[in-house]
Amino acid sequence: MTLVGDAAHLMSPFAGEGANLALIDGADLAREIDVETALSRYEKMMFARGAKSAAASQRGLDMMFVKGPPRKLILFFKAMGVAAKVAKPFARIPASGKGE
Numbered sequence: 001m002t003l004v005g006d007a008a009h010l011m012s013p014f015a016g017e018g019a020n021l022a023l024i025d026g027a028d029l030a031r032e033i034d035v036e037t038a039l040s041r042y043e044k045m046m047f048a049r050g051a052k053s054a055a056a057s058q059r060g061l062d063m064m065f066v067k068g069p070p071r072k073l074i075l076f077f078k079a080m081g082v083a084a085k086v087a088k089p090f091a092r093i094p095a096s097g098k099g100e
């Protein structure tokens, strides 16, 4: 975080400089901020994060919309049912491992 203008250097109006200083502060700060590098770094992070979910959503889409019966979808739900049965005996054990 940083400050510009009166917030950074409050002064009485009797030098007649405050407005000019605020404008120059803003211009200098803008010149110092490397927007292109910041945006590139952000986009690299953001696209990598989004790509995982986009790929998962594509797999879901491919499973839902098929010609004929949605066999993969049925298998998916069957596997979910098996997983739920396997996990059931452990459902009452708290995640912390301590007693209730």
Ligand SMILES: Cc1cc2nc3c(=O)[nH]c(=O)nc-3n(C[C@H](O)[C@H](O)[C@H](O)COP(=O)(O)OP(=O)(O)OC[C@H]3O[C@@H](n4cnc5c(N)ncnc54)[C@H](O)[C@@H]3O)c2cc1C
Pocket: 004, 005, 006, 007, 012, 013, 016, 017, 018, 019, 020, 021, 022
């Ligand atoms: C009587 C008088 C005469 C002056 N004469 C001159 C002159 O002749 N020449 C000169 O160069 N300077 C002059 N100044 C000084 C000049 O007005 C200031 O230095 C200049 O306006 C500072 O600009 P600034 O953007 O830093 O702050 P400001 O102009 O004060 O802008 C800050 C803005 O933030 C807003 N704000 C505050 N809190 C919040 C919040 N929580 N959320 C959202 N917004 C918020 C305010 O409403 C305001 O719009 C004079 C000042 C006065 C009082």
